[in-house]
Amino acid sequence: MTVRPMRSPRATIVDVADAAQVSRQTVSNVLNRPDKVAPATLERVQREILRLGFTPHASAQQLRRKRSSAVGFEVNPLGHRRMGHILDEFLVELTVVAPRHASHVVAFAPDPDDVIAAYRQILASGLVDGFVLADTRHTDPRPGWLMEHEVPFVSFGRLWDLPELQCWVDVDGRAGVRAAVAHLVEAGYEQVGFLGWPAGSPVGDDRRAGWAEGLHEAGLTSPGSDEESSNQDLDEATAAAERLLGRLGQGAAIVCASDLLALGALRAVRNLDLEPGRDVGVVGFDDTEVAAAMQLSSVRQPVAEAARVAWDMLLAPTSPEPQAQLLTPTLTVRRTSIRRAP
Amino acid sequence: MTVRPMRSPRATIVDVADAAQVSRQTVSNVLNRPDKVAPATLERVQREILRLGFTPHASAQQLRRKRSSAVGFEVNPLGHRRMGHILDEFLVELTVVAPRHASHVVAFAPDPDDVIAAYRQILASGLVDGFVLADTRHTDPRPGWLMEHEVPFVSFGRLWDLPELQCWVDVDGRAGVRAAVAHLVEAGYEQVGFLGWPAGSPVGDDRRAGWAEGLHEAGLTSPGSDEESSNQDLDEATAAAERLLGRLGQGAAIVCASDLLALGALRAVRNLDLEPGRDVGVVGFDDTEVAAAMQLSSVRQPVAEAARVAWDMLLAPTSPEPQAQLLTPTLTVRRTSIRRAP
DNA sequence: CGCCCAAGTATGAACGTTCAAATCGCCATC
DNA sequence: GATGGCGATTTGAACGTTCATACTTGGGCG
Secondary structure, eight states: OOOOOOSOOOOHHOOOHHTSSHHHHHHHHHHOOGGOHHHHHHHHHHHHHHTTTTTOOHHHHHHHHHHOOOOEEEEESTTSSSSSOOOHHHHHHHHHHGGTTTTTEEEOOOOHHHHHHHHHHHHHHTTTTOOESSOOOOOOOHHHHHHTTTTEEEEEEEOOOOOOOOOOOOOOHHHHHHHHHHHHHHHSSSEEEEEOTTTTTTTHHHHHHHHHHHHTTTTTTOSOOOOEEOOHHHHHHHHHHHHHHSSSTTTTTEEEHHHHHHHHHHHHHHHHHHHHHTEEEEESOOOOOOHHHOOOOOEOOOHHHHHHHHHHHSSSOSSOOOOOOEOOOEEEEGGGOOSEEE | OOOOOOOSOOOOHHHHHHHHOOOOOHHHHHHHHGGGGGGHHHHHHHHHHHHHHHOHHHHHHHHHHOOOOEEEOOOSSSSSSTTHHHHHHHHHHHHHHHGGGTTTEEOOOOOTOOOHHHHHHHHHHHHHHEEESSSTTTTTTTHHHHTTOOOOOEEEEEEOOOTTTOOEEEEEEHHHHHHHHHHHHHOOSSSEEEEEOOOTTTHHHHHHHHHHHHEEEETTOSSSSSEEEEOOHHHHHHHHHHHHHHOOOEEEEESSSSSSHHHHHHHHHTTTTOTTTTBBEEEEESSSHHHHHHHHHEEEEOHHHHHHHHHHHHHOSSSOOOOOOEOOOEEEEOOOSSSOOO
């Protein structure tokens, strides 16, 4: 960092102490244990703090307290191109909540070849004293490593590999899809098909289960021919949706595991000269900007709440062990799931 | 932060010094001024550093060096819904580059009612020693305040209000649109219209100028009826694009000031039972995920390069004053600007 | 042979804060 | 009137590093 001289040297705790005719420790107490300070002294010191514009020096505090009051959050340049700015949004919400816990967020981008090294490094340097994980993959090395080294962390996303670990918040995708099905039935669609990802991904399987449950709750039965799967690719999704629409009858709707799949469904609908909403209901997942732009109904993850919960879990006392939390998403209803134009 | 005991107390510089039979200062020199250390000593100390897994304590360094080697980056929960994920992407790239400068990035979210307070606070606490601004608005108070307090900063986006300040990187939107026009003409479209925002926004006006210049360079003249404007709203954009298409002849193309406007253009094209690309060319701006999903050609900002330049500017010597940099975007060609199917 | 210089290394102090323990003043109690 | 105790405040030390300076060693040179 280029060093330009600051206009004025920062005021330190000693400057305040001198000005208020007390010792440094008393000033420290005013800030950290105000109950331990006599009212008159308290007021006098606070006035001087304000007058001098004193702010404690973070590094000095961190050094002495042996904790940084910061959490690390990994950002990933590669995962960025796939759909969904959910994780970006999560970072923002994490940052918004941080001040309430007198903390801050340090972003870091590991070398893809050795992700753990980045965690080790940033932790050893004392820059953070915990992490918030996101985008936990199958056979993710991070949770195990962190646990083994007794590093505090919380994951946004279930820890599928380590069922004994309860330090996570996630969104109940199953409930979200279930709600989408209920909404579509309520809106008057007579059949509800599912367009998902190929079986095998925990998230995708969970969403599919929500669809099956939703059908069951609505008293509908699945003929078995009312689902299709596709990878996260627009053309492939469009083709899958076309096959699916060919098998579904009039007045059907499609629930999709992602907004991109839903976009494929919308194209398929239009290719058949039908109109989304009026002729075929479509609901996506994640409520990305694509959904907003296309007026696509979509299941929205409560990202801000997830961030709040993550902080609470991270700062909660270690015993009793924190309890994993599953948040319920909400449905953003737009034109593609309204059968009759309003 | 919940304090759980670390598995082992961190190794300090003194531990390394003892193990290598040298003084702490020599260890410090090994890390910071290796040229000042005798080869044999260097090697011995480095071996101990590796063996003990020593990493310097960031807070101690920051305290002593009087600088934090960190930059602050403001994230904004409101601005998030508009404007694509360009800024999220910029933050990621900023973070990726940070280690090369032995720095890191601290994210923070100011109270919207007093943005400056957040900058003052985070600066006074010594958490960062500079800032990277983004999303600089008209009559933005931040650049002025930072300059006045001699705080190092760089802006991603021109500082429209303060033409004398050169500490910014931006993307030459004008050149991007010019290139888009050239590409469309090359691809065989005979007319190129423009769908922009209402006049008055510096960014929008700049992009419109690029269109006009592009026409001129291609030897085309504007009949004056070949542009329309709309706010950043899909329905409004669709209507505007329909009006525009009504006035343009066969084999026309539309360059848009944003991907959302382009999305409106795509809808307008389909509403006229035409096919984007084959019948009407469309190019958007920002290459958001919407563009990728819709197979929309779009002008892409070189975000990673902007982040690199921002770091370089921030760390450059103060004299001579840094020179503002205008980066040239690239055109991502997809189906909507290919006249004949490949 | 003594002197000086440079390279290499070591020492004391400082950065700004909080912890742990000591001190001070005051009142209640015996 | 001495004693104990308690609330309020102060003092010394420590956190882990780097700056400024001092010291040591060996070689070149007059």
